[in-house]
Amino acid sequence: MLSKFDILDESISIFFRVEVGVKPVNHRYAWVLVWLGLGLQVSPSAWGQDAMDRLKPDWLRNMREARERFQRDRQPTSIDDKYREVRANLHVHSELSHDSRGKIDDIVAAAKRAGTEVLMFTEHPSKEKDFYLDGHQGMRDGVLLIPGAEMKGMLVYPTLSLRQYESSEPIDLARLVRSRGGHAFLSHLEERMDWEIPGLSGVEIYNTHADFKKQKRMVESMKNPLWLVKLAEQVKEYPQEVFSALQSYPSDYLARWDVLCQSAPHTGVAANDAHQNVGVRIRLENADSVAVEDPLGEVLLHLPRLLAATAIKIPKDAKVDDVLFSLQLDPYEYSLRHAGTHLLVEDLTRDAVWDALEQGRAFVAFDWLADAKGFRSQLVDRSKGETYPLGSQVAWRKELSWAAEAPLECQWRLIRNGVCIAEKSNFKFEEPLIEPGVYRIEAWLMVGEEKLPWVISNPIYVRGGDDGR
Ligand SMILES: [Zn+2]
Incomplete structure (x- = not known):
């Protein structure tokens, strides 16, 4: 020896x-x-429930069966809001980034398998390529590609080359991108203190990479090739379940987002941080x-x-x-399916996507668990029969109700200014509002005893009342 x-x-x-x-x-x-x-x-025991506990055969098999059951039990939803629903992935790297070898044709094929129609790239800027001018854009095999970058802790989708602005401060970069009609979302809220940048389009409310970092035991184990060799059997049988075992409820992100939304509308989006490099x-x-x-x-x-x-x-x-x-461990198909941002658009064009992101007509969904297409939520004025989609800003009156509907029976949580004010379980949800505030809704799914977050909607901003909000 x-x-x-x-x-x-x-x-x-x-x-x-x-x-x-x-x-x-x-x-x-x-x-x-x-x-x-x-x-x-492969998985040491008795450390409490985390991804390592979930990587056991029982959990993986239960999840696979639950996913199949959810697929069978789906029912059509009835809220018709005239919008077309498309699924987008907003934080995607390709071979234009130093830490990915992803070829565009493979990424598009993976996106289609994952049910994604819009890929918004966030390349790491490099000297060789201009992420905007050389970036992936336009329609490709039915998938809309939009170029962008991960810069200064933001996801930026500009309408011009940012080559000469790469050393700008985050606040100036955000202002420039936004003043030219582009979008900028704050990334990695958990790592930064400067999260109150004025004029942003919004923030990531979920980030796969942040979830990954929370899984300390798994991160440690992944440094061990022998552990990875042992894990290969589970990955072969349950590739999506193994990938998505790291999912948790992003409570720290949501707490900050709820605060931000009370000062100004911020569209919440999901970030996959898909690289295919693990x-x-x-x-x-x-x-x-x-x-x-x-x-x-x-x-x-x-x-x-x-x-x-x-x-x-x-x-x-x-x-x-x-x-x-x-x-x-992270083929594009599985990282793209894991979480997505569903947009309610008028058309599958960049301008229509831009508009939905600007208006907050969007919800985040963990589609790996169950396809969230068909989820709808809106505000209803019961006296006039008028409806207001997600992202709307509505003047307070006492006839307002929050309505929601999902293709599966789920547990609803209506949240006002960051506090849960109503919980119900059914396919549909309706709750009269009794005061102004920033409202959003969450839908959770039960798998056995485990309650898993499924959909997180964008807010509707109900203004008025004594405090002027
Ligand atoms: Zn990234």
Whole structure:
């Protein structure tokens, strides 16, 4: 054993980095011990319910059955608001970003499988390409592509090249983009203090990457290729359930958003942060050793072939450069389906998408659990029979009711100024309003004993009353 360690210490450069924002960690000896079989457990127990607990076969199977049941139980909804509903993904990277190799045709094909009709790209700006001028745009195979960037902690969708403004302060950049008719959404609310930037289109109210970072045990485990090798069986059988096991209710985001909306309308959107860059690949690099690489092709460590063979099958006739094992945890299809922003548009054009985002005619949905298409919510004036879609600003009067409807029986939570004021369970929801405020609704689904957030609507702003709001 000791001599094995010595050889490894000399020959292995162990510097594993998960390309998803985790700080680089040096794992020299720990790694070798794990590889030698002292850490074979896929999911340690008794740490409380988190993604690691969910990655067990029981949870994955239950979720798969629930998803199939939700698909069977769907009923058509009846609220007709004249809008067309399209599903959008607003935080997507392609090969124009340094940390993705995603080809546009593959991303569009994945979007179609996930039920997405609008892809709004958020590339990391680079010297080689102008994300706006060279970015993906226009219709492609029925999917509308809109170029944008992740800049200064915002998702920006400009109407001009921002090449010469890349060093601007966030507040100036937001002002420029907005004054030229573009959109800017604040990203990663959990990381920043300067979240009150005037004039923004809105904010992310869910971010997959933020959820991922919360899963500390899973993040730790992912630094271990052996754990990933073990996880491969579950990923093969339950790819969507494994990906979506990280979902949680974004209470910190929502609390800040509720405060922001009381000062000015902010459209809430979901951020997928889709890169397709999380996973591991093991390649034979010469007769005696293998290279462990990330999906971008960066070598994370080298291992003796004999040692690697304790965990993966290496055929006798394997040739140099053969990929012996490969696991992709975040294929576009699954990250795009996980969460989406549904827009109520007049047409499938950029201008129509722009208008829905400006007006807040949108809701966020965790469609991985159940397709939220058909969900509708609006304000109704009972005396006049008038209706107001999500995002509306309406003068207070006592005849107003909040109405909602979903294709599945769900648990409704009506929220006013950040506080839940009514809870009901049914396909439909109706509640008379008794005072002005910023109202929004949530729909949750039950899977056994577990209650999972499904839809989070944008607000309707009911103005008036004594405080002038
Ligand atoms: Zn991103």
